Amino acid sequence: MAARFELRRIGLALAAPLLAVAFAALLTSIVLLIAGDSPSGALTTLVDAAKRPRIQVQILNLATLYYLSAIAVAIGFRMNLFNIGVDGQYRLAALLAAEVGGVISLPAPLHVTVILLTAIAVGAAWAGIAGLLKVTRGVSEVISTIMLNTIATALGAWLLTEHFSVPVAGSNNIGTKPIAASGQVPGISLIPDAHKSKVFGLIFLAVIAGVGYSVLLNRTRFGFDLRATGRSETAAVASGVNVKRMVLITMLLSGAVAGLVGMPQLLGASYSYSLDFPTGIGFTGIAIALLGRNNPIGIALGALLWGFLDASSVALDLEGISKEIVVIMQGTIVLSVVIAYELVRRYGIAQEQRRVSRDLSAGAPAGEPEGAPA
Amino acid sequence: MANQDVDITVQRGDVHAIVGENGAGKSTLMKILYGMLKPDEGQIFVDGEERSFHSPADAIAVGIGMVHQHFMLADNLTVLENVVLGDEPRKGLGLDFGKARARIKEISDAYGLDVDPDVLVEDLGVGDRQRVEILKVLYRGARTLILDEPTAVLVPQEVDELFENLRGLKSEGVTVIFISHKLDEVLAVADEITVIRRGTTVATVKPGEVTARDLAELMVGSELPTPETRQSTVTDRVVLQVDGLGVRTPDGRDVLDDISFTIHSGEVVGIAGVEGNGQAELVEAVMGMRPLATGTVALNGVDITHESTRDRRDAGIGYIPEDRQRQGLLLEAPLWENRILGHQTQEPNVNGPWIDRKGARQDTKRIVEAFDVRTPSIEVTASSLSGGNQQKLIVGREMSGDPTVLIAAHPTRGVDVGAQAAIWDQLRAARASGLAVLLISADLDELIGMSDTLKVILRGRLVADVDPARVTPEELGSAMTGAGSSEED
Numbered sequence: 001m002a003a004r005f006e007l008r009r010i011g012l013a014l015a016a017p018l019l020a021v022a023f024a025a026l027l028t029s030i031v032l033l034i035a036g037d038s039p040s041g042a043l044t045t046l047v048d049a050a051k052r053p054r055i056q057v058q059i060l061n062l063a064t065l066y067y068l069s070a071i072a073v074a075i076g077f078r079m080n081l082f083n084i085g086v087d088g089q090y091r092l093a094a095l096l097a098a099e100v101g102g103v104i105s106l107p108a109p110l111h112v113t114v115i116l117l118t119a120i121a122v123g124a125a126w127a128g129i130a131g132l133l134k135v136t137r138g139v140s141e142v143i144s145t146i147m148l149n150t151i152a153t154a155l156g157a158w159l160l161t162e163h164f165s166v167p168v169a170g171s172n173n174i175g176t177k178p179i180a181a182s183g184q185v186p187g188i189s190l191i192p193d194a195h196k197s198k199v200f201g202l203i204f205l206a207v208i209a210g211v212g213y214s215v216l217l218n219r220t221r222f223g224f225d226l227r228a229t230g231r232s233e234t235a236a237v238a239s240g241v242n243v244k245r246m247v248l249i250t251m252l253l254s255g256a257v258a259g260l261v262g263m264p265q266l267l268g269a270s271y272s273y274s275l276d277f278p279t280g281i282g283f284t285g286i287a288i289a290l291l292g293r294n295n296p297i298g299i300a301l302g303a304l305l306w307g308f309l310d311a312s313s314v315a316l317d318l319e320g321i322s323k324e325i326v327v328i329m330q331g332t333i334v335l336s337v338v339i340a341y342e343l344v345r346r347y348g349i350a351q352e353q354r355r356v357s358r359d360l361s362a363g364a365p366a367g368e369p370e371g372a373p374a
Numbered sequence: 375m376a377n378q379d380v381d382i383t384v385q386r387g388d389v390h391a392i393v394g395e396n397g398a399g400k401s402t403l404m405k406i407l408y409g410m411l412k413p414d415e416g417q418i419f420v421d422g423e424e425r426s427f428h429s430p431a432d433a434i435a436v437g438i439g440m441v442h443q444h445f446m447l448a449d450n451l452t453v454l455e456n457v458v459l460g461d462e463p464r465k466g467l468g469l470d471f472g473k474a475r476a477r478i479k480e481i482s483d484a485y486g487l488d489v490d491p492d493v494l495v496e497d498l499g500v501g502d503r504q505r506v507e508i509l510k511v512l513y514r515g516a517r518t519l520i521l522d523e524p525t526a527v528l529v530p531q532e533v534d535e536l537f538e539n540l541r542g543l544k545s546e547g548v549t550v551i552f553i554s555h556k557l558d559e560v561l562a563v564a565d566e567i568t569v570i571r572r573g574t575t576v577a578t579v580k581p582g583e584v585t586a587r588d589l590a591e592l593m594v595g596s597e598l599p600t601p602e603t604r605q606s607t608v609t610d611r612v613v614l615q616v617d618g619l620g621v622r623t624p625d626g627r628d629v630l631d632d633i634s635f636t637i638h639s640g641e642v643v644g645i646a647g648v649e650g651n652g653q654a655e656l657v658e659a660v661m662g663m664r665p666l667a668t669g670t671v672a673l674n675g676v677d678i679t680h681e682s683t684r685d686r687r688d689a690g691i692g693y694i695p696e697d698r699q700r701q702g703l704l705l706e707a708p709l710w711e712n713r714i715l716g717h718q719t720q721e722p723n724v725n726g727p728w729i730d731r732k733g734a735r736q737d738t739k740r741i742v743e744a745f746d747v748r749t750p751s752i753e754v755t756a757s758s759l760s761g762g763n764q765q766k767l768i769v770g771r772e773m774s775g776d777p778t779v780l781i782a783a784h785p786t787r788g789v790d791v792g793a794q795a796a797i798w799d800q801l802r803a804a805r806a807s808g809l810a811v812l813l814i815s816a817d818l819d820e821l822i823g824m825s826d827t828l829k830v831i832l833r834g835r836l837v838a839d840v841d842p843a844r845v846t847p848e849e850l851g852s853a854m855t856g857a858g859s860s861e862e863d
Contacts, residue, residue: 221718221727228715231704237663238693238701239716240684349706349757350411356758357402357573359750 009348016344017291017298020337021305027336028329037321046326049315050308053194060190060199063300063307064264065278067206069285070303071213072123072258074294076141078217079230079250085130085145086258087282088152093122094262095156095176098273099164101266102177111183116205116263123259124252126152131251135244141251149282160273168274175274185267202264209257210296226250258282287334293341306330380416380575382568384518389540389550391560394570394593394790400553401760403570404520407551408440409433420518439516441507441524444699447495454478454491457510481512485542486535499650501532508539518549523788525559528816531851532648537563557586557791569593590791607640608826612675613810614660614779619669621655621834629655630834633669635827637779637810642801644813644825644842648854652834653814654696657783660812661693662686673779688719692777694768694785696814698761702768705757709749710738712756713771720775741770746796762789769797773804780804783814798824818847830854 029039049055069086076083083089097119106114130148133139165174187198217223229236229246237243261281262273270277288306292299309330313323380403384390394400405411407418409427417424420436427433430440447456454471457478463470475491482489487505495503504524511519525533540550540563554560560567561581569576569592576592614637621630630652637643647653658664660671662683670679673689687693693716695701703712714723714734722733738752745766749759756764769785785801786794801824805811815821821828822842830838830853838853845853 219729219731221724221729224711224714224718224729227707228704228718231706232700234697234700235702235704235715237683238661238695239718240682240687241718242682242684349755352754352758356750356754357399357760360748 008351012344012348013293013295013298016340017293017302017337019344020291020333020340023336023340024329024332027332028325031328032321032325035322035325037325041319042316042321042325045315045319045321046309046312049312053191054197055311055315056191057194057197057199058311059304059307060203061264061268061307062310063303064200064203064206065261065281066284066288066303066306067300068209068257068261068264069281070288070292070299071206071209071285071296072254072261073282073285073289074292074299075213075254075257076250077230077289077294079226079246080233081247081250081254082142083127083130083145083251083254083258084142084286085127085148085152085282086254086261086285087280088145088149089123089126089255089258090261090282091277091279092126092152092156093119093259094266094277095159095164095273096122097259097263098176098179098266098270099159101179101183102164102272105180106182108182111180112185112267115179115183115267116260119259119263120256121259123261124256127251127255127258128248131248134251135248141247160275164273168272173274173276175270175272175277178272179267183267184271185264187268200264200268202268205260205264209260210300213257214296222249261285287330290334291337380570380573382575382578384549384551385566386421386549387544387547388565389544389552389563391552391554391564391567392570393554393557393560393567393589399573400570401522402573404440404522404551404553407433408438408520434514434516437515437517438520439511439514439518440520440522441504441511442522445500445503445507447503447506449496450494452492452494453489453498453506453509456495456506457491457513461514477513478509481509485512485539487539499648501528501649504528504536517547518551519543520551520553522553524552525554525556528649531855533559557589560589561586593791606826607806607808609639609641609808611639612636613639613673614812615670615672615675616660617670617672619656619659619671620667621652621659621664622667628667628834630659633834633836635829635836637812639778639808639810640805641826642805642811642813642824644815644821644828645831645836646815646818646821646828646840646850646854647831649816651831651854653783653831655834656831657693657696657781657812657814660781661691684719687716690776690778692772692775692780694772694780694782696783698764698768703756703764706755708755709742709747709752709759709767710735712767713738713741713752715771717771717775737774741767741774745770745800746793762793765789766793766797769800773800777809779810779812781812781814784816785813786815786817786820818850822847822850 032039032042050059069090072086072089073083097115100118101111101115104114105111126148127145130141130144133144134141160174160176164176166177168175185201187201188203190199217227225236225241225246228239229241229243233243262277265278266273284306288299288302291305292302309326313326316323316325382390382392392400392403402411406413409430409432412428418427419425420438425432425436448459451459454475458469458474463474478489478491481487487509489502489505489509495506498506508519524536528536540552543550552560552564564581566578567581567584567589568578569589571593616636617634619630619633620628622628633656635643645653645656655664659666662678662681666679670677672678673686673691678686678689681689699705704715710731711734714729717723722730722737724730725733735752741747742749742752747759747763747766747770749763756767759767765786765788772780782801786797789797801811813821813824822845825842828840828842828845829836830840830850832854840850840853
């Protein structure tokens with residue numbers, strides 16, 4: 001019987017994202033038709049592009065960054081904390097980690113470790129500001145993290161231009177001092193025939209983050225307290241959870257993972273934080289955490305879907321289809337996913353209540369004339 | 375299915391009671407009548423016309439209104455705003471609050487509901503909130519009122535007032551469908567009674583023709599339990615000592631003032647009072663969930679005034695919270711996770727920093743069996759259980775791990791007679807083996823029957839000690855309202 005309930009739950013969990021993606025596909029098709037393009041043509045182009053090994057590498061690499069970002073967001077989501085500031089946290093963390101990595105020189109494993117720890121510390125500290133403000137002054141973390149994003153942008157620009165910058169050879173770009181080879185993480189030739197493009201070596205960071213997230217939340221006391229607080233703060237308080245402490249720790253954790261978001265890129269491709277370092281991944285993470293329902297596997301699928309859409313969209317331009325159609329698709333997925341989850345959630349609760357009362361009346365002892373069904 | 379072959383005929387202007395055990399399907403039936411659930415088969419006739427409801431709006435349109443067991447009010451809005459919510463009186467583009475206020479006063483006066491439209495709902499006690507709910511339904515023009523366990527939260531005087539209100543409604547031609555499992559009340563107020571068992575109608579009777587015992591037997595097929603617990607098991611070992619305890623609101627108002635009492639091993643100390651006189655705050659203060667302005671709390675002689683809630687729980691305090699859905703359960707979590715709640719540091723739920731899923735599941739099964747929690751599985755969410763079964767799960771959980779003190783706020787609220795007896799039995803057995811219990815209840819029979827010592831709380835102060843062996847519910851009720859000087863010690 002337990003298995004039956006479990007199966008139902010999984011079925012319901014899958015229904016919502018599938019529904020949302022289908023609905024988003026429908027909307028996107030309408031937009032394409034209005035624009036005079038063929039929806040099936042666009043899809044074929046996207047899928048064909050994804051068959052190319054180089055694009056596949058790109059999908060994996062993008063998905064790695066998105067995955068870390070989404071896990072950082074999901075940690076907060078699980079206790080109803082909206083860390084909108086992953087974006088600022090990872091950018092500031094990447095900048096400072098790049099500077100530290102460029103300045104110091106250490107033997108290989110140590111060098112990488114110091115860079116990663118710097119990123120974790122900076123990310124956690126930046127998110128911790130929002131946590132402290134919430135705990136001590138009751139400031140909504142939504143507001144404070146959004147403002148901290150802006151501050152991070154300004155602070156980062158100032159630090160980069162005034163203190164860290166060295167010119168990047170052959171361009172107008174400026175960046176931090178490049179990290180020496182001992183601080184770089186070589187790529188992996190995961191996809192055959194991809195020639196020189198390799199998958200980020202730090203893809204394993206994303207795997208560790210996913211497994212760690214799952215174990216921490218589902219198997220530990222701390223995770224139980226966190227989830228309990230997210231589900232019902234009043235019940236958590238009555239159960240002895242110190243909610244303020246949980247808020248602070250959760251923000252620190254979320255920020256620590258956020259700090260890692262830029263690392264695969266920094267240590268695997270850029271080696272320096274410059275003006276063209278990828279931005280906006282923090283917001284993508286919010287969308288993917290929503291899509292993946294805060295579930296580590298769901299988030300992985302969401303990150304891959306996003307990576308696929310982003311990496312393959314380049315091919316659309318070649319076919320004369322505006323590649324921004326992908327952004328429309330991503331937007332509608334997120335919107336419909338939020339609605340679909342709520343619908344499915346309510347349906348699931350009602351279904352379960354019905355099933356429980358049905359099972360109970362079916363299990364009622366026989367031999368009661370009034371109670372027995374005709 | 376929760377209901378089948380349910381036949382009920384309600385006459386206009388009648389008070390029609392529906393009684394049944396928890397999980398018998400009363401609430402489901404009401405949800406169908408109110409359009410919240412759709413029946414798979416069968417018809418509903420209103421004033422001779424067949425109707426089908428797709429939503430509560432359809433039910434409201436034909437004059438059926440519902441007062442829920444769990445109030446559906448927005449705490450941060452005023453009474454006025456709550457009442458008009460979803461049916462706002464318009465004046466051009468704006469809202470006509472003046473007109474609404476006048477109508478609320480009018481309805482309030484007509485039925486003696488005594489509701490002030492301009493106070494915040496969060497400042498109201500449970501009894502007041504219920505009157506707001508009733509007013510809200512009347513405001514919508516309901517001519518048939520469905521009341522889901524309306525007396526569960528009221529003291530006798532308030533119940534009498536409610537019944538007076540119901541009679542007033544009746545004389546104006548309003549029909550009342552009254553769901554309850556308090557048989558005395560049903561017999562006192564109903565014109566007709568329908569008994570439901572396991573989802574189907576068992577009988578429809580007139581109150582003059584049956585006794586409470588007959589009804590109980592129709593409901594459960596067993597005898598009425600009583601909460602008597604006369605042989606004293608009180609020892610002289612002090613377990614919980616509360617001294618000069620005071621709690622203030624942020625703006626400095628005293629919610630609790632100079633509360634002192636002692637609970638010995640094997641003793642049940644009952645606190646009687648009209649809801650909203652500081653009971654909830656007292657419980658939260660003892661549990662460490664609310665900062666104290668003054669006073670100390672000591673457990674087994676150790677000062678725990680500054681300990682956290684978790685440390686207090688670990689030290690052996692069990693806690694049955696007043697509001698099981700908000701404080702006692704994670705509604706969307708499976709039962710076995712709810713077993714862990716509040717006992718996150720204790721075996722068999724955890725193993726060091728790790729959750730022991732197997733241990734927690736096994737112990738949940740034990741509780742489900744020992745406390746007769748009716749559920750097909752421990753994997754279903756807590757929200758899918760009926761209220762009484764949720765409460766049994768909580769009681770079972772809090773009695774686990776041999777607590778030394780149990781803080782029990784309304785332990786049998788919303789629980790049917792069978793389960794109530796089981797909970798009382800468990801409490802008695804634990805008390806006999808030395809458990810100290812702080813019992814807060816609105817059920818005066820329960821307070822009188824279970825308590826070794828009974829204190830009355832009024833406006834945040836303990837105003838009287840009453841002897842539970844001699845006091846009647848009526849005397850206790852008047853002591854609680856402050857009417858009639860406390861005749862005891």
